[in-house]
Amino acid sequence: MVTDKDGYMHLIQYLTEHLGLFETPDTSASDAETVLALFEEQLSAQIMMVCSQNPQLSFAQRNMIIREIDAIVYDLEEILASVGNQKATPEQDVFITEFSGLIKNLFDQEIDSMLR
Template sequence: MVTDQSGYEHLIQFLTEHLTLFTEDGTELANGKTVGVILEERIAEQIIALCTQHTELEMNHRSMIIREVDGIMYDFQEVLSSVLEKKATVEQAELINEIALLIKNLFDSAIARLMD
C-alpha cells in the first residue's frame, strides 16, 4: 500500500538525513517522554485521524493499514534503535511529528488510489 512506494523510500531517506538531530543536545520535552514513546504516539494519532476521516474504508482495508503501520514502526525503530529510550527533545518531537504527518499523507494518497 505505502511501504512499496517511492514516497516511503523518500521518507526513510528524509529520516536518515536528519539522524544527527538525535545525537545533538536540545531542550528536553517537559513531559519527559522518550523518543520511542513520541514516535508511537504521533504515528498512532495520525493513523487514528486517517481512519476517522476515511469512513468508506472496509475492515480489510483497515487491517491492511494496520499491518503496514506495524512495518513502518519496525523500520523506524530500527533506524532510531540507539535513541529510542532517550528523553526526546523539542526538536526531535517536531521532526517526529512532521514524519508522522508525512506517513498520513502517504496513506491518504494510497487510499485515494484504492477508492478510484
C-alpha cells in the same frame, strides 16, 4: 500499500539524513516521552485521523493499514535503535510531528487511489 512505494523510501532517506538531530539527548526534561514513544503516539494519532476521514474503508483495508503502521514502527525501531529510548527534545518533537504528518500524506494518497 505505502511501505513498498518510492515516497516511503524517500521519507526513510529523509529520516536518515536527519539522524544528527537525534544524537543529543534531552537531559533537562525527565518527564518527556522517549523518541520511539513519541513516534508511536504521533503515528497512531495520524492513522486514527486517516481512518476517521475514510469511514468507507472496509475492515480488511483498516487491517492492512494497521499492518503497514506496524512495519513502519519496526523500521523506525531499526533506524533509531541507539536513540529510541532517549527522552525527546523539543526539536525532535517537532521533527517527529512533521514526519508523522508526511506518513499520513502517503496513506491519504494510497487510500484515495484505492477508493476510486
